[in-house]
Amino acid sequence: MTSVKQTILTGDRATGPLHLGHYIGSLQQRVELQHTHNQTILVADMQGLTDNGLTPDKVSSNILNVVADYLAVGIDPTLTTICLQSKIPPLAELTMFYSNLVSVSRLERNPTVKSEIQSKQFGRSIPAGFLTYPISQAADITAFRANLVPVGDDQLPMLEQTNEIVRKINRLAGKDILVECKPILSHVPRLPSTDGKNKMSKSMGNAINLGASVKEISQAVKSMYTDPNHLKVEAPGQIEGNVVFTYLDAFCDDKQYVANLKAHYAAGGLGDGVTKKILEECLQEILAPIRHKRESFLADKQELINILRQGTESANQTASEVLDDVKAVYGLNIF
Template sequence: MKTKILTGDRATGALHLGHYIGSLKSRVELQQQYDQTILIADLQGLTDNGHNPKKVSENILNVMADYLAVGIDPEITTICLQSAIPALSELTMYYSNIVTVSRLERNPTVKSEIKNKKFGESIPAGFLTYPISQAADITAFKANLVPVGDDQLPMIEQTNEIVRKFNSIVGEDILVECKALLSSVSRLPSVDGKTKMSKTLGNAITLGSSSKEITSAVKKMFTDPNHLRIEDPGQIEGNVVFTYLDAFHPDKAQVKGLKEHYQRGGLGDGQVKKILDICLQDLLEPIRTKRKELIDDRQYLIDVLKAGTEKANQEAEETLKTVKASLGLNIWTDR
C-alpha cells in the first residue's frame, strides 16, 4: 500500500510562484510515488473571509485550474472540495471537545497569523480553531505524510496531539499520526523583499500573470540598494532577483557565474532582471496557456472536481464511521 499524502490550498485567490516552487512542483512529482489527496480548502478560506464569501467561492475553480495547468493528474491524484465533504466538519466538532482554547491560542502559527492579519480582539472563532479543522482533514484521509513549510510544523504537532488524545480516550488506535514532509525550498519573498509572497497582500506573481505583468513585477524587484553604479560590487544576500534566479533558473552554473560577476562589480541590476524576466516568461507561458484553456472549460473543471470529491467523501465517511463507533455514537445507525 502506498504512503498517503494530504496537501492543499485555501481557495482565496489564484495560486502564485510561491505556491509553485514551494508545493505545486513537488506535488507533480509526489503523485508518481504516493497516494496523494489535494484538498481545496474553501472552508478554511472562510475563516478570515466570512464577511466576503465571494472571495472564496469565485476562486475555487481558479485553484482547480492552477492544479491541472502545472501537471497534477486527476487520474492519479484525488482533488476534492473541503465544503462538499460533510465528514470533515463533523470530525472537527468531535475533536474540538478535546482541545482547549488556551492550547489553540499558544499555537505559534496561529499567533503569528493573528498578528499579521491584525485581528486585534476580533478574532473569528473559526480562525482560532482552524488547526482542529486541519487535524480533521489529515486524519479523515489517514495521511501519513503532510507536505508543509517549517512555519506549519506547529499544526502537525497539534494534529498529532489530537490523535494521541483521542486514541487515549477511546482506548484504541483509531486515528493515525502523521509526519511533516518539509519543503526543500524556503518561502519565496514578495517582489519588494519586505514580506513573503502572498496573494492576500497583492505582492505575488500568479501562475496566470500576463507577459506584461511578469515584466512589470520583475522591474519592481528589490535588489541591493547600495549598488548604485554598474561597476560597484553588489550584494546577493537579501537581493530578491537572485533569490528568484536560485529558485527558478534551470542553469545553476549560469546563476553561480552571475552571482560572482555581480559581487565583484560590472554587472547591472537591469541586466540581471532581464535574465530573470526571460526565465519566468519561459516557465509561465505554457502554464498560462493551459490555464486559460481550462478556465474556458468550466464544466470540465466542475466534473473533475466533483469526481475527486465523491471519491474523497467515501474515504472520509469511513473514517467518520469508525470514529463515531469508537465514541459509542452509532446507536441506531450504521454510521
C-alpha cells in the same frame, strides 16, 4: 513483494489564484508524488472563509481558478483526487469532535496563527473560525489517513497540532486508529514576496500568480527588492536578502550559472537591470505554458466541476469511514 502506497493529503485555501510560492513550495512535488502515492488535494473553501466570513465571493469565485491551476501545472485527476472541502460533511464533524481536545491557549500559541492574527490586525475581534482553523486542518489530514503532507514551512505548526490531536484520539481509543503525519518540505519552503518583506501570499496582494500575463511578470520583476546600497554597476552588490537572487536560486535550473552570476555581482560590475532581465526570461519561460494551459482549462468550467465532483465523491467515502472510527471512540455508534 508489493509495497503499500503512502498517503498524501494537501490543499490550498480558495482565497485567490495560486502563485509562484505554491508552485515551488508544494505543487511541483505533488506532480511528482502523484505517480507513487495515494494523493488527495483539497480545495479548502471553508478554511478560506475563516478570514472572509463577510466577503464570501473572494472564496467562491476562486474555487475553479484553483482547480485550473492544479491541472495547468500537471496535477492529473486520474492519479490525484481533487476535492472540495465544503462538500465533505465528515470534515466539519471531525472538526467538532477534535475541538474538544484543544485549548484556546494552545490555539493562541500556534506561531503561524499568531503572526497571521497580527498581520491581519484582528486583535480580539478575531473570528472564532480563524483561531480554530488548525483544528479543521487536522480534520482534513486525518480524514484521509494521510501520513505525508507536502507544504511550505508556515504549515509546520499545523502538522504539529494535528499530531497532538492524533495522539489524544489514539490514547482515548486505546489503539492507533489515526495516523501521525510528516511534512514534505521543498528546497524552497518559503518564497518571499517580490518586496522581500513577507511570504508570498494570495491574501496579501504581493504574489506573482501562475496565470500572470507577460506584462505582469515583467512589472513584478522590475519592482523586485535588490540591494538598496548597490547604486553603481561597478560597485560590489549584496546577495543576501536580494530577492532577485533568491528567485534565481529557486527557479533557475542551471546552478553553476547562478553561482557565476552571484560571484560577478558580489565582486562588482553586474547591474540589477541585467540580473532582473535574466530572472524575467526564466520566469516567462516557466509561466508561459502554465498560463496557456490554465486558460484552456478555464474555458471549460463544466469539466472542472465534473473533476471536482468526482474527486469529492470518493473523498466523502474515505472521510466517512474515519468519522465512524472517531465516533466509535466516543461510544456514539449506537445505531
